[in-house]
Amino acid sequence: MTDLPGFLATVEIFKDLGRETLERIAGICEEKRFAKGAIVYRTGEVPDSLYILTRGAVSHPSLIEARGSTDGLVRTPGELFGIAAVVEEMKRRVFTVECLEETVACAVNGARLREILKMDPSTGYIVMQRFAGLMAKVEGFVPARGGGLSIRHAGKIYDPEGVHVVAVEDCSFDVAPGGLCVVVGPSGCGKTTLLNTIAGFDTLTAGEIYLDGRLIAAPGRDLKPGPDRIVVFQHGALFPWKTVLDNITFGPVVQRKMSRKEAETEARTLMVKVGIAGIESQYPGEISSGMRRRVEIVRALINDPMILLLDEPFRALDALTKSVMHEYLLELYDLSHKTVFFITHDLEEAIFLADLVVVMTTRPGRVKKLIAVDLPRPRTYRLLSSKRFLELKQETIEGVHEEALKAFEAGERELA
Amino acid sequence: MRAAGAAKWACILWTLVCAGLGFFRFFDTTFPLNPPPGVHGELHIALQAMRAYRFWGAIWLAPAVGLLVVWRMKREVDEDPAVLRTKAERRRPLATRVRKAVLNVHTLRSALGVLAVLVVWQVAEPLGIPIVNRIPPFSEVVVRFFDDRGLFWRDKYWAGWVISLFRIFSGFVLALIIGVPQGLAWGISRTWKAASFPVFEIFRPIPPLAFLPAAIYLMPTAELSIILVIFLGAYFTIVLNTINGVYNVDKSMQRAALSLGAKRGDIFWKVVFPGTLPSIITGATVGMGITWMVLVAAEMIAGRSGIGFLTWESYTAGDIPQVVVGMASMGVGGAICSAIIWRLGNNLTPWRRLF
Numbered sequence: 001m002t003d004l005p006g007f008l009a010t011v012e013i014f015k016d017l018g019r020e021t022l023e024r025i026a027g028i029c030e031e032k033r034f035a036k037g038a039i040v041y042r043t044g045e046v047p048d049s050l051y052i053l054t055r056g057a058v059s060h061p062s063l064i065e066a067r068g069s070t071d072g073l074v075r076t077p078g079e080l081f082g083i084a085a086v087v088e089e090m091k092r093r094v095f096t097v098e099c100l101e102e103t104v105a106c107a108v109n110g111a112r113l114r115e116i117l118k119m120d121p122s123t124g125y126i127v128m129q130r131f132a133g134l135m136a137k138v139e140g141f142v143p144a145r146g147g148g149l150s151i152r153h154a155g156k157i158y159d160p161e162g163v164h165v166v167a168v169e170d171c172s173f174d175v176a177p178g179g180l181c182v183v184v185g186p187s188g189c190g191k192t193t194l195l196n197t198i199a200g201f202d203t204l205t206a207g208e209i210y211l212d213g214r215l216i217a218a219p220g221r222d223l224k225p226g227p228d229r230i231v232v233f234q235h236g237a238l239f240p241w242k243t244v245l246d247n248i249t250f251g252p253v254v255q256r257k258m259s260r261k262e263a264e265t266e267a268r269t270l271m272v273k274v275g276i277a278g279i280e281s282q283y284p285g286e287i288s289s290g291m292r293r294r295v296e297i298v299r300a301l302i303n304d305p306m307i308l309l310l311d312e313p314f315r316a317l318d319a320l321t322k323s324v325m326h327e328y329l330l331e332l333y334d335l336s337h338k339t340v341f342f343i344t345h346d347l348e349e350a351i352f353l354a355d356l357v358v359v360m361t362t363r364p365g366r367v368k369k370l371i372a373v374d375l376p377r378p379r380t381y382r383l384l385s386s387k388r389f390l391e392l393k394q395e396t397i398e399g400v401h402e403e404a405l406k407a408f409e410a411g412e413r414e415l416a
Numbered sequence: 417m418r419a420a421g422a423a424k425w426a427c428i429l430w431t432l433v434c435a436g437l438g439f440f441r442f443f444d445t446t447f448p449l450n451p452p453p454g455v456h457g458e459l460h461i462a463l464q465a466m467r468a469y470r471f472w473g474a475i476w477l478a479p480a481v482g483l484l485v486v487w488r489m490k491r492e493v494d495e496d497p498a499v500l501r502t503k504a505e506r507r508r509p510l511a512t513r514v515r516k517a518v519l520n521v522h523t524l525r526s527a528l529g530v531l532a533v534l535v536v537w538q539v540a541e542p543l544g545i546p547i548v549n550r551i552p553p554f555s556e557v558v559v560r561f562f563d564d565r566g567l568f569w570r571d572k573y574w575a576g577w578v579i580s581l582f583r584i585f586s587g588f589v590l591a592l593i594i595g596v597p598q599g600l601a602w603g604i605s606r607t608w609k610a611a612s613f614p615v616f617e618i619f620r621p622i623p624p625l626a627f628l629p630a631a632i633y634l635m636p637t638a639e640l641s642i643i644l645v646i647f648l649g650a651y652f653t654i655v656l657n658t659i660n661g662v663y664n665v666d667k668s669m670q671r672a673a674l675s676l677g678a679k680r681g682d683i684f685w686k687v688v689f690p691g692t693l694p695s696i697i698t699g700a701t702v703g704m705g706i707t708w709m710v711l712v713a714a715e716m717i718a719g720r721s722g723i724g725f726l727t728w729e730s731y732t733a734g735d736i737p738q739v740v741v742g743m744a745s746m747g748v749g750g751a752i753c754s755a756i757i758w759r760l761g762n763n764l765t766p767w768r769r770l771f
Contacts, residue, residue: 251676
């Protein structure tokens, strides 16, 4: 690149920097070229460079509300990724960055950039503040280690040649890492289909789904369910032939991540932590349904998944057990801050649990409304009668009721 | 624990080899024939039958004992309350344990049921209950069984037990060894099922007994033809139940396993197989009943020994009480076999005892 300082001046975060400082930064810039599909860095690596995009696109969520970007990924020249390198306390990369096309980016050593900025007496500290602000914004949704889910124009058609049932159509939304997203909608609106595609049980026929910038579902891609996204099923899927302890240790043992002994120790500590100790040697058939749900959630959590997919897990429970299970789930969530993708048709449940409520339309399933729930955490049952809760509930009901009516009428038509 | 796993598989393999080698004894065409002079014919057959497995059975026993020891040792490591409870139970004096096992409400109820049937049987004649009163009363049958020409005192009868049980065991185990893997394969693979299941479906409606003439013609010995027919009786039921069992394994269970990081092999051994086990046991129980039905007919036609043959012989001799003795023997034999399978099945599927 001929005029590197000039290019750096257009980068939003370096705005107001003096020419001298920009030249110094340009001096430590190292232009790097990546082929399509190359991995720039992976989750968990220790960072040393910040990257400034000059050309191409990468699978990293856009940090600045960029113009040009249609899918929330870094596409516009001058956008940044990998700012963890500049922040001293940040020890690990959060996202894996894969190049979506041929990409050129400037790598800037984070530590040296910090020094250069400190040397600029007039505006350097402002830029440092901007970095800190950006990081805070990122950190606001990255208390956990990733788990950001990004659904882009997802579509699923069953039996395209024959009956042609459109289950999901053009569905796009994002779940922040560590966020709790609840999808509500009338039955048969494609909620479970969406969950199955995320989990890797089913293919998409359109669009993409990313987990931490890693493509996990797209048309024609192999199904790869794995322990990074674990599903808790509607009717429960504990193995009745295994004791509770064996059920919980199933994941780590089958992946050969731990020996049976280690896994059992780990499982016992986890069980004590969540208050279900003492039922280790019982079979799932012997314990209550609420207990079974808890065991199932523990079985998922012991694998340390990126994201927890819950498919109407409390549907079969009675109202009292359900309310206890909500508080229990929230407690676990506040402790672990895993990303949670939760499906339900119970509105109250949705608002009580969620950061983000996604209201889906009846078939074909589209996103009708995204409702950000700004109720404070930790949440308790007192919230249920708070004014804000009722407002949100009203807002959601309006969306859902219309759809439920449509679904009902469609059902009537089908019957007639 | 790796060594224990290896030992387990070695034992299973060894059992299969021994069973197979013992079974080949039946290909000896002189097997049920040619008793040495001075030895009673039926007794000779029973002895032969026992010898057929004795050698390989003895060799089999050593690793089996080893396996048991390993298994117990593994259990010792466990300190689950359930295991501790069982251990405490085991430390009680034998007399107490026996008394508890026999004299409980459960067995008393069963005994009461059997007694009721026997009473009805006994009083059917004096009361004139139609059809039932034509059966010789219970007391007469018992007397016929124990009088000086009674079956109880004859080698023929006890040898019949041995040989009949032996045929059933051979045919039934063969049906399990062949039928279960086949059912699992058909349940798992659609391609394989489409290719080979229709053949099975054509053979299935043919009653096992209809195979008897062909079996007699095909098999080198009469013994083998009886075993083949018994095998067919149990085989079809076992296969069908196994396939159904595979289909009934909850799909979400397999998905959950996938989601937890299981590979294809894990899914089969840790989800599909244990999920199918209850159905296999049901199939085995039903199949065991069918083997007894088939046994009698096969022995009537192809055999010269066994309980079924005795019953038929008594009928041709016009000795109706003795026919009833034969029938009762078969009933008791079948009930014992079923009880053994139930027991084994419950031990294999401990989680089902709860439902």
